[in-house]
Amino acid sequence: MATVRDTTYGLLRELDLTIIFGNPGSTEEPFLQGFPADFRYVHALHEASAMAMADGYAQATGRPAHVNLHTAPGTGNGMGNLVTAWHNKTPLIVTAGQQNREMLLIEPRLASRRAAELTQPYVKWSYEPVRAQDIPAAFMRAYATAVQPPAGPVFLSLPLDDWDRPADPSPQVREVATRYAPDPVRLRDFAAVLAASRSPVLVLGAAVDRAGAWPAAVALAERLAAPVWSAPAPERAVFPEDHPHFRGVLPYAIGPLAEALRGHDTVLVLGAPVFRYYPHVPGDYLPAGARLLHVTDDPDESARAPVGESALGDAGLTLAGLLDLLPATDRPAPAARPEPEPPAESSPPSADALFAALARHWPADGVLVQESPSNLAALRRRLRITRPGSYFTMASGGLGFGLPAAVGIALAERDTGRGRPVVAVIGDGSFHYSVQALWTAAQLRLPLPVVVPVNHQYAILKAFAELKHTPGVPALDLPGLDVAAVARGYGCAAEVVDRLDQLGDALGAALAADRPTVLPVPISLDVPRIL
Ligand SMILES: Cc1ncc(C[n+]2csc(CCOP(=O)(O)OP(=O)(O)O)c2C)c(N)n1
Numbered sequence: 001m002a003t004v005r006d007t008t009y010g011l012l013r014e015l016d017l018t019i020i021f022g023n024p025g026s027t028e029e030p031f032l033q034g035f036p037a038d039f040r041y042v043h044a045l046h047e048a049s050a051m052a053m054a055d056g057y058a059q060a061t062g063r064p065a066h067v068n069l070h071t072a073p074g075t076g077n078g079m080g081n082l083v084t085a086w087h088n089k090t091p092l093i094v095t096a097g098q099q100n101r102e103m104l105l106i107e108p109r110l111a112s113r114r115a116a117e118l119t120q121p122y123v124k125w126s127y128e129p130v131r132a133q134d135i136p137a138a139f140m141r142a143y144a145t146a147v148q149p150p151a152g153p154v155f156l157s158l159p160l161d162d163w164d165r166p167a168d169p170s171p172q173v174r175e176v177a178t179r180y181a182p183d184p185v186r187l188r189d190f191a192a193v194l195a196a197s198r199s200p201v202l203v204l205g206a207a208v209d210r211a212g213a214w215p216a217a218v219a220l221a222e223r224l225a226a227p228v229w230s231a232p233a234p235e236r237a238v239f240p241e242d243h244p245h246f247r248g249v250l251p252y253a254i255g256p257l258a259e260a261l262r263g264h265d266t267v268l269v270l271g272a273p274v275f276r277y278y279p280h281v282p283g284d285y286l287p288a289g290a291r292l293l294h295v296t297d298d299p300d301e302s303a304r305a306p307v308g309e310s311a312l313g314d315a316g317l318t319l320a321g322l323l324d325l326l327p328a329t330d331r332p333a334p335a336a337r338p339e340p341e342p343p344a345e346s347s348p349p350s351a352d353a354l355f356a357a358l359a360r361h362w363p364a365d366g367v368l369v370q371e372s373p374s375n376l377a378a379l380r381r382r383l384r385i386t387r388p389g390s391y392f393t394m395a396s397g398g399l400g401f402g403l404p405a406a407v408g409i410a411l412a413e414r415d416t417g418r419g420r421p422v423v424a425v426i427g428d429g430s431f432h433y434s435v436q437a438l439w440t441a442a443q444l445r446l447p448l449p450v451v452v453p454v455n456h457q458y459a460i461l462k463a464f465a466e467l468k469h470t471p472g473v474p475a476l477d478l479p480g481l482d483v484a485a486v487a488r489g490y491g492c493a494a495e496v497v498d499r500l501d502q503l504g505d506a507l508g509a510a511l512a513a514d515r516p517t518v519l520p521v522p523i524s525l526d527v528p529r530i531l
Pocket of ligand 1: 080374429459
């Protein structure tokens with residue numbers, strides 16, 4: 001007779017979920033025992049890394065991923081990157097073991113108290129099956145929940161004594177929709193507003209990239225002769241950044257954002273929250289006289305927007321619908337933004353000079369994964385993303401995503417056969433939050449260069465403190481850290497890049513290597529302004 005374990009693995013196979021990212025414990029061993037030869041276990045040394053590797057893998061493959069964690073403490077360790085997966089809208093099926101049902105009443109060691117509550121509110125659904133036999137069907141429901149819009153993580157708590165129980169018949173493998181089209185009446189209303197607009201502007205979010213809708217976004221921008229901004233603090237690149245209509249990334253503060261949109265009468269925000277702010281800089285949400293149209297596939301995102309009218313729908317389907325409805329305009333196309341001045345020379349170099357050098361050596365089909373907080377503006381100014389699915393960072397603001405996500409994305413590039421080079425740029429503070437991901441990358445022999453701008457400080461927090469007039473904050477400096485030694489300890493190659501004229505060769509060697517290479521680059525201690 002089939003066991004719950006047999007039926008579950010059979011279902012996972014049918015759902016094409018044969019990779020498990022995780023870190024095992026006693027409460028997971030009964031599930032993992034006799035691990036099937038056609039499954040792969042991607043071993044992370046810490047649950048934060050498991051979660052973000054799975055997130056990166058899911059985003060880069062465009063499919064959900066399965067993360068298996070150790071009961072309450074392991075789930076707790078994974079929480080930071082679960083918060084990020086929620087904001088990233090990444091479909092993850094997160095499972096964790098639970099102690100033996102027969103002992104749960106007396107709460108033995110490693111029992112997860114109120115397991116289904118632990119991951120709230122950062123999951124779409126959380127469940128501990130009432131009966132062992134419900135586990136396979138709970139996986140099916142978890143899958144359907146995770147992938148339906150808005151996509152996101154789900155959580156299952158799975159008692160360790162359930163796996164050898166006799167199973168019910170296998171649940172039906174169900175296909176569910178992963179996108180929906182906007183209400184045609186609202187779409188027509190939005191198109192009419194845009195058609196009558198004197199000066200429309202597009203603000204695009206990560207959902208455009210997730211939907212594979214760059215060509216439609218370009219077509220709409222050109223049809224409307226409208227400039228295009230990326231929504232603030234974007235987790236993906238949304239538009240070819242060398243396109244003359246592209247204006248850059250909007251500032252992530254209320255007043256400055258409205259200022260950047262001044263002069264426009266219609267603001268179409270597609271596939272992003274309205275808006276993702278960070279420091280509080282008061283002001284109006286929109287410039288005077290502007291009307292905001294918001295398209296999202298997330299009703300919660302729509303409900304919490306402080307201004308604007310909204311339509312619910314997939315970014316790609318909405319763009320296609322608007323293109324069907326909108327005539328060409330006779331407005332002149334916006335002029336291209338000026339190229340930035342060459343960076344100033346200094347020793348050690350500025351982050352600006354480092355990223356200008358990185359851009360010179362950037363592989364045409366390169367994928368950038370970044371977590372370089374204070375220097376992000378410089379990175380985005382110098383290194384323009386010109387192809388879809390080529391830029392990833394966290395939507396949440398939580399550090400410890402970038403490095404493991406880069407590992408998951410590099411693995412996906414290999415598994416899908418696309419083989420695009422993946423390069424991570426990770427601040428020397430951010431580097432340490434999920435640093436063990438380096439070991440997994442080394443074990444998987446991933447040719448992943450990790451460029452680490454070393455400024456020995458939490459520069460962005462110094463910038464925030466300056467903006468907010470909060471002097472005297474402790475713990476903003478990082479003395480005594482040897483990034484290269486840490487990297488070597490995890491099995492990576494490492495080479496300090498003291499001069500920028502060494503960067504091209506170092507990057508080339510790292511991309512040709514059969515293991516990750518960490519490239520610490522000492523940079524100047526300048527603290528860029530936060531806005
Ligand atoms: C999990 C988590 N812990 C703490 C923070 C607060 N934080 C934001 S940026 C930052 C410093 C980042 O330092 P580094 O990577 O060196 O980049 P820099 O600001 O120097 O460019 C910290 C500690 C956070 N965002 N997430």
